[in-house]
Amino acid sequence: MTDTPKFTPSRRQFLAGAAVATGAAATGKLVHAQAAGPDPAITELQPWQQYLGAGVDAAPYGVPSPFESHVVRRNVEWLTADTVSSVNFTPLHEMEGIITPNGLCFERHHGGVAEIDPGQHRLMINGLVDNPLVFTMEDLMRFPRENRTYFLECAANSGMEWRGAQLNGVQFTHGMIHNVVYTGIPLRLLLEEAGVRTNGTWILPEGADASAMTRSIPMEKALDDCLVATHMNGERLRPEQGYPVRLVVPGWEGNMWVKWLRRIEVGDQPWHHREETSKYTDLLEHGEARRFTWEMDAKSVITNPSPQAPITHGPGPTVITGVAWSGRGTIPRVDVTLDGGMNWHRARMSGPSFDKSMHRFYYEFNWDGRPLLLQSRAHDSTGYVQPTKDQLREVRGENSIYHNNGIQTWAINERGEAENVEVG
Amino acid sequence: MSKSVKLMKTLTLSTALVAATATFALAQENPAPSQDGGYGLGRTALPEEIAAWDIDIRPDGQGLPVGSGDVWTGEELWIDNCSVCHGDFGEAVGRWPVLAGGFGTLDGEDPVKTVGSYWPYLSTVWDYIHRAMPYGAAQSLEDDEVYALVAYLMYLNNMVEDDFELSNENFLEVAMPNEDAFFMDDRAETEYTLFTGEPCMENCADSIEITSRAMVLNVTPEAEEEAAAEPGAGAEVMPAAEETVVEAAAEPEAPAGPDPELVAAGEGLFRQCASCHQIGEGAVSRVGPMLNNTYGAPVGSHEGFRYSPAFTEANASGMVWDDANLTAYLLDPRGFIPGNRMAFRGVRSEEDAAALIAYIRAEGGDHE
Numbered sequence: 042m043t044d045t046p047k048f049t050p051s052r053r054q055f056l057a058g059a060a061v062a063t064g065a066a067a068t069g070k071l072v073h074a075q076a077a078g079p080d081p082a083i084t085e086l087q088p089w090q091q092y093l094g095a096g097v098d099a100a101p102y103g104v105p106s107p108f109e110s111h112v113v114r115r116n117v118e119w120l121t122a123d124t125v126s127s128v129n130f131t132p133l134h135e136m137e138g139i140i141t142p143n144g145l146c147f148e149r150h151h152g153g154v155a156e157i158d159p160g161q162h163r164l165m166i167n168g169l170v171d172n173p174l175v176f177t178m179e180d181l182m183r184f185p186r187e188n189r190t191y192f193l194e195c196a197a198n199s200g201m202e203w204r205g206a207q208l209n210g211v212q213f214t215h216g217m218i219h220n221v222v223y224t225g226i227p228l229r230l231l232l233e234e235a236g237v238r239t240n241g242t243w244i245l246p247e248g249a250d251a252s253a254m255t256r257s258i259p260m261e262k263a264l265d266d267c268l269v270a271t272h273m274n275g276e277r278l279r280p281e282q283g284y285p286v287r288l289v290v291p292g293w294e295g296n297m298w299v300k301w302l303r304r305i306e307v308g309d310q311p312w313h314h315r316e317e318t319s320k321y322t323d324l325l326e327h328g329e330a331r332r333f334t335w336e337m338d339a340k341s342v343i344t345n346p347s348p349q350a351p352i353t354h355g356p357g358p359t360v361i362t363g364v365a366w367s368g369r370g371t372i373p374r375v376d377v378t379l380d381g382g383m384n385w386h387r388a389r390m391s392g393p394s395f396d397k398s399m400h401r402f403y404y405e406f407n408w409d410g411r412p413l414l415l416q417s418r419a420h421d422s423t424g425y426v427q428p429t430k431d432q433l434r435e436v437r438g439e440n441s442i443y444h445n446n447g448i449q450t451w452a453i454n455e456r457g458e459a460e461n462v463e464v465g
Numbered sequence: 466m467s468k469s470v471k472l473m474k475t476l477t478l479s480t481a482l483v484a485a486t487a488t489f490a491l492a493q494e495n496p497a498p499s500q501d502g503g504y505g506l507g508r509t510a511l512p513e514e515i516a517a518w519d520i521d522i523r524p525d526g527q528g529l530p531v532g533s534g535d536v537w538t539g540e541e542l543w544i545d546n547c548s549v550c551h552g553d554f555g556e557a558v559g560r561w562p563v564l565a566g567g568f569g570t571l572d573g574e575d576p577v578k579t580v581g582s583y584w585p586y587l588s589t590v591w592d593y594i595h596r597a598m599p600y601g602a603a604q605s606l607e608d609d610e611v612y613a614l615v616a617y618l619m620y621l622n623n624m625v626e627d628d629f630e631l632s633n634e635n636f637l638e639v640a641m642p643n644e645d646a647f648f649m650d651d652r653a654e655t656e657y658t659l660f661t662g663e664p665c666m667e668n669c670a671d672s673i674e675i676t677s678r679a680m681v682l683n684v685t686p687e688a689e690e691e692a693a694a695e696p697g698a699g700a701e702v703m704p705a706a707e708e709t710v711v712e713a714a715a716e717p718e719a720p721a722g723p724d725p726e727l728v729a730a731g732e733g734l735f736r737q738c739a740s741c742h743q744i745g746e747g748a749v750s751r752v753g754p755m756l757n758n759t760y761g762a763p764v765g766s767h768e769g770f771r772y773s774p775a776f777t778e779a780n781a782s783g784m785v786w787d788d789a790n791l792t793a794y795l796l797d798p799r800g801f802i803p804g805n806r807m808a809f810r811g812v813r814s815e816e817d818a819a820a821l822i823a824y825i826r827a828e829g830g831d832h833e
Contacts, residue, residue, distance in 0.1 A: 117686055122550070122560035123751070125739070126600075152597065153736070165510050165518055173510040180506045185497030205677035209685040227497050234503040245521055251603045253596040255521060304518050312523050313586050315593040319578065322647060328572030330583075334650040338660075348679070376666070381673035385666045414673065418664065428660045436656055440576050452675060461679035 109135075114147060117213055120201070125153040126252075128195065130216030133342070133364065134350040139190075139220055139392050139399045143274050146219035148281045149195055152251030155301045159285040162249065164231075164269070168307035171236030178285055181271065184226040189268065189291070190398045192366045194218040194337050196294035196321055196443040202430070203439045206450075206461040211347040214449060214461060218366070220399035222275065223289050225268030232263060232307070241307040245314075246288045249303035256297045257311035258290065262335075266291045269302065292368030292397040293335040294443070296321055326438025339427050340446035341365030341375050341402070341419035352457030356410035361388075363417050365400045370422035372400040379406070381414030381450065381464040382429075388417065413453040414464055430463060520604075522592035526637050529591065533632030534613025536620045542610055543617050545799075546599040546808050549741070549752050555579065555621045558752060565621035571646070581622025585644040587636065590615050599808045601737060723823045731824025734817055737809065744828045753807065756825055759786055761832035764802075775804035786832075792818045 105112065114129040121127040128149040131141060148154075159178045167173040195217035201207045208214050232244075237260065244263045248254035258267070268289035271278065278284040283300025290297045296316055311317070311333075323331040343363040346352045352359060365372040371394050376385040388402035402417070419427040430447030452462040522528040544553065552558050555565030567577030576583075580590055595611045597603050606614070616631040619639070631639075679685065735744075741753035748755040754767040764784040765776035772780070779802055784790060794801045795818040797811045812818050822830075 115686060117684075119560075119684065152600075152603065165514065167510055167515045167519055173515060174507040175510045175514065176507040183506050184504060187495075187497050206679040207682055207684060209679040213685060230497060230499060230504070233499055234506060236503075247518075247521070251597070251601070253520075253603065255596075306519065306521060308523070308527075310523065310525070312521055312592075313589055314521070315589055315597075318586065318589050318647075319580075319584050319593075324571060324576055324578070326572065328576075329646045329648060330571075331650050331652075332647045334652065336650075336652075338652070338656075348685075376664070381670075383668065383670055383673055385664070385669070414675075423657075424661045425657060426660055426662065426664050428656075432660070436659070440574075452678075462675045463677040464673050465676040 111135075112145070114145060114216075115212060117208065126151050128197075128217060130212045131219050132212045132349075133216055133218075133344045134211050134347050136344070137362070137401070139364070139401050140274060141219035141221060141399075143221075143276065143279050143282070146221065146273075146279070146282060147195070147217050149217065149295065150250065150252070150281065150300070151254060154281045155248075155250035156280055157249060157285060157301055162285050162303070164286060164302060165304045166231060166235040166307070167304065168245075169238040169241035169309060170232075170307050171238065174231075174235045176231070178271070181226060181269065181286065184230050186224055186226050186271075187268065188222060188224050189266075189289075190220065190222045190393070190395045191289060191291045192218055192220045192337075192397065192399045193289075193295045193298055194340075194366070194368075196296060196334070196337070199445040199447070199449075200442045202447075202461075203434070203442070203445055206463050209461045210349040211342055211344050211449075212349060215342045215344075217295070218399070220364075220366070221273045223268055223270040224272035224275075225270030225289055228267040228269055228288070228305075229264045231269060231305070235307075237307055240309045243308045243311050245306040245308060245312050246297075246299040246302055247304040247306070248283075248299045249301040254296075254299050254316065255312065255314045256299060256316055257314065258297060260307075262290065262293070290335075292337060294321065294337060297335065321443060323437065323441035323443050325436075325441060331441075334444055337366070337368030338444065338446040339365070339367035339369070339372065339419045339421035339425050341372070341417040341427055342449045343377070343415050343417050343451060346415070346453060346457065346459050347451050348459045348461055351459050352408065352453065355457070356408050359406055359408040361404040361406070361415065363388075363402055365402060365417070365419040366398065367419065367421035367423075367425070368397060369425065371396055371398075372419050372421055374420040375400075375402040376418040376420075377402075377404040378416045378418075379413050382416055382448075385418065410455060412455060413451075414462075415451045415453060415459075416448050418448055431465065520592075520596055522588045522595070524586040524588045526588070526633075529588070529633050529636060530608045531633050532608040532612050533630055533634075534609045534611070534616055535630040536613075536616045536625065536627050538610075539613035539615070539617025539620070542606075542614055545806070546606075547614070549806050549808050550600060555618065561752075564618060568623075568642070571643070579622065580618050581624060581642060583643050585641055585647050587615065587619075587639045587641055590618060591636075601741075602808065602810060605810070723827050727820050727823040728827045730817075731820035731822070731827075734812065734821050735824050738821075741807075741809075744825060744830060746829070748829075757829045758831070758833050760791065760822065760826050760830045762786055764790070773804060773806040775802050775806075788822065791822055795821055 112132050112135040114131060116124065116127060116129040129147055131145055131147040136145070162178055164176045164181065165174070198217035199214055202214055242260045244258050244260060245255055246258065270287050270289045271285060273279065273282060278287055283302065286302050287300045288298050288302050317332065323334050325331065341363055343361055344350070345360070345362050361377060363375070365375050372390070373394070375388040375390065377388045378385045386404060388404045390400060390402050392401045394400055427446060427448055430445070433445065433447045450462050450464050451459045453459050520528070550558055550561040551564050555563065557563040563577055564580050567579040567582035570577045571582060584590060591611055594614055595604065595606065599605065612631050616625070616629055619625045619631065620627060620629065624639070741751060742756050743749055743751060744756040748757050750767060750770045754770040762785065763780055764786055765772045765780035792815060795812050796815065798805065798807045798809055812821060
């Protein structure tokens with residue numbers, strides 16, 4: 042496929058256009074479609090033009106238009122034994138920009154959503170500290186705080202795809218991710234307040250929910266960029282995201298971002314708890330397993346078109362868009378292919394580029410109506426290039442469940458319908 | 466306007482632009498300040514408070530309380546508290562975790578990762594059971610009970626004989642079979658070098674074929690009702706408010722239902738039940754039987770559900786789920802039908818039982 046300049050008609054497009062457009066003159070100029078008759082959306086008076094709408098007291102907390110009611114998180118029932126220890130998925134194919142609205146941020150919890158009265162919530166720091174402390178929410182809000190934008194990706198995102206294309210929708214293959222502006226206190230300040238002893242080299246954050254989630258985190262990371270967050274996208278954390286307080290562990294797997302944070306213990310070695318032994322370890326082909334695979338590798342995916350968001354407009358100007366992220370930095374570049382990886386084009390990055398945050402890319406082209414094999418390939422600021430799924434399998438086999446950041450392929454047919462496939 | 470003024474303006478503008486850009490770039494890196502000696506916020510945690518929350522156990526035994534429990538005690542506790550999800554022998558029900566067996570499968574096509582085949586440390590088992598199990602009744606087990614359950618899991622995984630007793634004394638002598646099969650993340654050495662460098666951009670393959678398709682498997686959830694999404698369907702969507710009005714107006718003619726407040730209270734309480742029981746349209750039996758068509762029906766009468774011998778016996782005796790029986794059962798499940806498998810300690814009061822029954826009936830729990 043030739044890399045023609047965007048939105049200027051190539052000879053082929055022009056001919057195709059001429060075949061369908063009536064009255065096309067051979068002038069080489071773009072030909073716009075002609076309506077068969079006047080559009081009633083214009084010529085007829087619409088109810089909203091005539092009758093008064095709702096007043097300012099109708100929706101004290103606003104919700105999206107009813108026409109967007111299909112834009113929701115969804116779960117895959119057969120994945121887990123029960124919805125209280127399960128996951129749902131962010132509808133990436135319905136989103137633009139880089140920020141995930143709070144109500145669409147995917148959920149993963151292990152004992153349901155804890156409903157916590159903030160007046161009864163306490164955060165304790167104990168262990169290898171000079172002064173074990175207890176903070177109320179009021180205490181926490183008196184510490185200096187910061188605003189930072191980070192993606193949170195579950196280590197199991199795309200985990201169902203190790204053995205081949207399985208789920209037919211970007212929401213299900215890549216929807217265990219969200220990207221949020223957090224307001225939080227640097228964990229460093231809270232640890233300084235308690236006074237970490239020189240042998241304090243690990244922390245154990247713990248949740249107040251019925252699963253009492255725990256993970257071991259090295260002190261270096263805790264003092265570097267972790268936040269104890271109270272707000273997301275400008276409002277208090279949602280209950281399902283850890284209200285009233287959660288840990289933010291930038292660039293590292295989502296399971297470590299302990300929600301409903303009630304305690305941080307300082308210790309001199311890791312605890313090897315359930316979520317870092319039985320789960321969240323990566324079993325390789327030879328039967329041995331990697332542990333402490335904290336960082337999320339660079340990854341990208343085309344969100345539109347995708348199986349849940351086919352091309353409905355036929356040949357002509359077409360926008361491909363998607364998202365990319367890396368747990369080790371920013372995403373300066375994404376490549377897009379239309380032919381399954383034979384030839385690649387540089388996508389156009391758009392929007393803020395923050396460290397360990399989601400990035401948005403676009404690739405605009407004139408679709409000639411022939412089948413496509415779409416892929417995107419992220420490059421992060423360390424020089425890492427997103428691998429193919431086969432490259433990953435070569436190193437890891439098919440049973441590691443976690444950290445599948447391989448390149449995703451969507452097959453687009455002549456009708457613009459998309460399917461999750463793999464190519465080789 | 467003179468040239469110099471124009472130039473000045475341009476300069477000012479570009480300086481401002483640079484300044485604005487710099488501020489933007491710095492915005493994420495302007496750290497909240499530390500203060501020498503801290504901010505003096507919060508208060509010292511009391512020893513009793515630390516003791517109440519500091520429940521974590523480490524592989525070196527740190528945190529492990531004094532106590533003991535044997536395999537036989539563990540088996541009894543297991544049948545009552547764990548088997549409903551994990552199966553009588555750790556083989557698991559449905560998609561709940563398999564906890565026993567799986568030896569020799571880790572390098573095969575379908576690895577079975579159990580306590581015996583995979584978990585590297587016994588302390589993890591103790592810690593997790595104690596902090597999060599039984600599911601829906603976390604931290605309800607005594608220390609000795611946790612020891613007994615861990616001992617039983619060791620027995621199920623052929624690590625000990627049936628006369629074994631586990632205690633804080635012999636805990637550290639146990640080595641898990643798979644402990645040495647874990648190693649530190651080595652992606653930096655084994656992968657990052659492979660996945661770095663300028664990739665091919667043109668004519669990167671001889672041919673490209675589709676090798677795998679999601680449509681073949683067909684396991685993706687069906688799309689929701691898409692009426693709202695379809696262009697032109699707006700007319701059906703907009704009058705939603707009117708429909709609500711019509712329904713509300715029709716309500717007084719309907720037969721008097723249960724007390725809505727009681728039902729609402731019951732709905733809240735039902736969350737304790739919902740991890741095992743479903744009710745309402747589309748409800749199916751899972752860990753526990755579904756609860757449609759239950760109130761007024763014989764005890765243990767949902768077809769296809771594997772009831773305990775205790776329930777089968779109650780069914781044979783002609784017991785029916787009337788108000789009195791259901792209340793007594795909800796208040797004290799194990800006392801009222803001894804030997805049954807429901808891992809629930811019971812509601813706190815008769816009021817709670819009444820609310821739950823109201824909710825169950827409102828959701829379709831009445832016997833048809």
